[in-house]
Amino acid sequence: MRRFTKLFLLSSVVLLSYFTSVSSIHAAPPPANDVKVQINEQLVTFPDAQPFLDSNHLLQIPVRTLSQKLNYEINWEHKEQSINITIAKSGHTVSFTTGTSIATTNGNPLILDSAPQLINGTTYVPLRDLADAFGIRLQWDAQNHIAILNQDGKYHAPSWYAPSYKVIDGTATAYTGSSAENGGYAGKDFFGNPLAVGSISVDPNIIPLGSKVYIEGYNYDGLPSGGLYATATDTGTAVKGNKIDIYVSDNAIKAAQFGIQQVKIYILNN
Known part of the structure; x- marks a missing residue:
């Protein structure tokens, strides 16, 4: 779609940027496995294998x-296709077996919320079950996606804070680099830079030019599946409100097949 004259728009953006608004503001949801673990005030670093949410949505x-x-003692015993893990601290012993939802604590049976798992040589246990077995209070900080083990019996603030992102529920179309769609500037964005996958056209009232965004919800085989990291580098006469135009390196006929799609747009730099 045609672009306004670049110089005219540049002056307009400066004036309009003071009136930026979005449909809603939330904390961006984390990727499925982007959950952190903290012990007292110390964030735990997992050097190799990372925590993950299992099919029961429990943290392993x-x-x-x-x-x-x-500072627990841990012992391992291989049993055919499973591993028995015994963890001990100050005379208190808990035994887990991978693939089994029953553990023992000081010899007494303990029903687990989810079975421990053996994946690629790494043994995982459900964090809540481990905490309960040793009487450790477990906090869940939903905003920052941190599980906090209060081993010392005190409550602790999170040691890491997730950034807040503006989130827009909007629509998206697709455009190409043809001069007819770019105000006579073939293959160039608002700033005169070459258009590339990751370039999007925006309404500067809603998404300021230069913003880094993440887009999800579209379906188009000319773009990365799942989601697209992009930069707001362009504007358009038909791009108004909670709408974006996504550059695609295809011809106009294929780009038109994109149609109008509902998307979720995360503005990554507020």
Whole structure:
């Protein structure tokens, strides 16, 4: 679609940037496995295998790393296709077996919320079950996506704070680099730079030019599947409100097949 004259728009953006607004503001949801673990005031670093959410939406953690951080003793016993893990601290012993939802604590059976797992040579146990077995209070900080183990019995603030992102529920179309769609500037964005996958056209009232964004919800085989990191580098006469135009390196006929799609847009730099 045609672009306004670049010089005219540049002066307009300066004036309009004071009136920026978005449909809603939330904390951006984390990727499925982007969950952190904290012991008292110390954030735990997992050097290799990382915690993950299992099919029951419970946090599984690499048991060796966490046991070392908690100063627990840990022993292993291979049993055919499973591993028996015994963790001990101050005379208190808990035994887990991978693939089994029953553990023992000081010899007494303990029903687990989810079975420990053995994946690529790493043994994972459900964090909540481990905490409960040793009587450790577990906090969940939903805003920052941190599970906090209060081993010392005190409550602790998160040691890492997730940034807040502006989130827009909007629509998207696609455009190409043809001069007819760029105000006579073939293959150039608002700033005169070459258009590339990751360039988008925006309404500067909503998304300021230069903003880094993440877009999800579209379906188009000329763009990365799942989501696209992009930069607001262009504007357009038909791009108004909560709408974006995504550059695609295809011809106009294929770009038109994109149609109008509902998308979610995360503005990454407020």
